[in-house]
Amino acid sequence: MGAREPSPRPARDAGGGLAVRDVVVRYGDASRAGKRGGTTAVDGVSLDVADGEVLALLGPSGCGKSSLLRAVAGLEPVAAGRVLLDGADLAGVPVHRRGFGLMFQEGQLFPHRDVGRNVAYGLQAARVPRAEQEERVRELLDVVGLAGYARRAVVTLSGGERQRVALARALAPRPRLLLLDEPLSALDRGLRERLAVDVRDVLHETGTTAVFVTHDHDEAFTVADRVAVMSAGRLLQVAPPEELWRSPASRQVAGFLGYQAFVPAGAFVPAGAGGADGAGGADGGELLAVGPTGLRVVTEPDGAGEGHGTPFHGVVVGSVFRRGRAEVTVDVDLGAGEQRLVAIADGVDVPGEGDKAVLALDPRGCARVPG
Numbered sequence: 001m002g003a004r005e006p007s008p009r010p011a012r013d014a015g016g017g018l019a020v021r022d023v024v025v026r027y028g029d030a031s032r033a034g035k036r037g038g039t040t041a042v043d044g045v046s047l048d049v050a051d052g053e054v055l056a057l058l059g060p061s062g063c064g065k066s067s068l069l070r071a072v073a074g075l076e077p078v079a080a081g082r083v084l085l086d087g088a089d090l091a092g093v094p095v096h097r098r099g100f101g102l103m104f105q106e107g108q109l110f111p112h113r114d115v116g117r118n119v120a121y122g123l124q125a126a127r128v129p130r131a132e133q134e135e136r137v138r139e140l141l142d143v144v145g146l147a148g149y150a151r152r153a154v155v156t157l158s159g160g161e162r163q164r165v166a167l168a169r170a171l172a173p174r175p176r177l178l179l180l181d182e183p184l185s186a187l188d189r190g191l192r193e194r195l196a197v198d199v200r201d202v203l204h205e206t207g208t209t210a211v212f213v214t215h216d217h218d219e220a221f222t223v224a225d226r227v228a229v230m231s232a233g234r235l236l237q238v239a240p241p242e243e244l245w246r247s248p249a250s251r252q253v254a255g256f257l258g259y260q261a262f263v264p265a266g267a268f269v270p271a272g273a274g275g276a277d278g279a280g281g282a283d284g285g286e287l288l289a290v291g292p293t294g295l296r297v298v299t300e301p302d303g304a305g306e307g308h309g310t311p312f313h314g315v316v317v318g319s320v321f322r323r324g325r326a327e328v329t330v331d332v333d334l335g336a337g338e339q340r341l342v343a344i345a346d347g348v349d350v351p352g353e354g355d356k357a358v359l360a361l362d363p364r365g366c367a368r369v370p371g
């Protein structure tokens with residue numbers, strides 16, 4: 001499935017899809033929520049997922065992502081608010097009548113069934129004729145890159161293969177909505193990254209409407225058409241990945257996305273006529289969020305070239321070579337006190353530990369956020 005061409009996105013129906021309105025999820029004694037005993041896990045969340053859209057729910061551990069997903073699934077009662085699908089309120093509709101697919105961190109395959117019979121599970125339950133089941137199983141195994149695996153015992157599969165089977169099983173009955181809760185979290189990093197691309201392709205190819213819960217922003221950005229950032233039970237921002245990255249709504253969102261430092265926007269003084277895109281200009285109390293590639297080791301005296309700002313001076317603490325370039329840890333004051341930050345050394349000599357380094361902000365790796 002990784003090799004296949006991404007298929008065009010299906011047309012979206014403006015009126016269809018999932019609508020979450022002011023949803024509250026509480027655990028424990030609701031009357032004591034916020035004081036003693038009760039926890040408000042989801043605190044008045046509203047969002048929409050259009051037909052055929054993949055939305056990632058992103059946030060730190062404990063922010064309420066799973067609780068919101070479970071409330072949408074009908075696995076958790078909604079203390080307030082409404083969940084609607086295609087305009088129909090789902091209050092009182094039990095889990096098994098919602099027609100949703102669910103997929104969790106551990107695929108929870110049936111160990112005594114082979115791969116094909118795992119994928120066919122929902123089809124059997126829906127009494128789909130045998131020949132149709134077999135055809136659908138073949139089709140789904142092909143989509144998830146496991147063609148020919150139907151007779152394999154699930155115990156012989158790798159972790160990644162199991163999650164592919166779990167995805168095929170969840171998709172087989174053509175769910176109206178697929179809910180995925182950290183489906184890749186149990187896998188190692190490399191596999192997770194590859195599988196995230198595959199999951200995105202499969203969801204697009206099958207035109208599946210989906211909500212994908214993750215705490216990993218790279219994964220959210222890879223899989224989703226839009227990303228909803230949650231914190232402490234509330235939604236902070238919902239935007240397509242690029243927009244979210246370019247324009248985080250707050251320092252909190254930027255910090256969660258991996259922006260490493262926040263400095264007064266005036267710290268960036270564009271060098272040379274014309275300045276630089278994105279980070280220059282009057283700040284109006286704004287902060288400059290410095291991303292993982294927003295600080296660069298440069299060479300003097302031309303360090304301020306290539307759109308970089310006025311140089312800063314830092315002291316090198318160490319460096320690692322990763323993903324084809326050197327990441328140099330430096331102690332530097334960018335205008336908000338001394339901080340330990342990572343600077344990219346690309347096309348320049350990598351300074352050694354204890355050396356002084358000339359550094360510059362690269363506006364292409366920075367974003368402005370409200371102060």
Ligand SMILES: Nc1ncnc2c1ncn2[C@@H]1O[C@H](COP(=O)(O)OP(=O)(O)OP(=O)(O)O)[C@@H](O)[C@H]1O
Nearest residue numbers: 027028039041060061062063064065066067068215
């Ligand atoms: N069954 C439960 N009973 C009581 N409190 C719960 C229950 N499930 C979750 N919580 C609490 O609700 C809050 C939100 O939990 P939730 O699992 O929804 O967060 P999350 O963002 O999915 O976290 P994680 O990524 O760690 O799974 C947390 O404070 C958690 O302790």
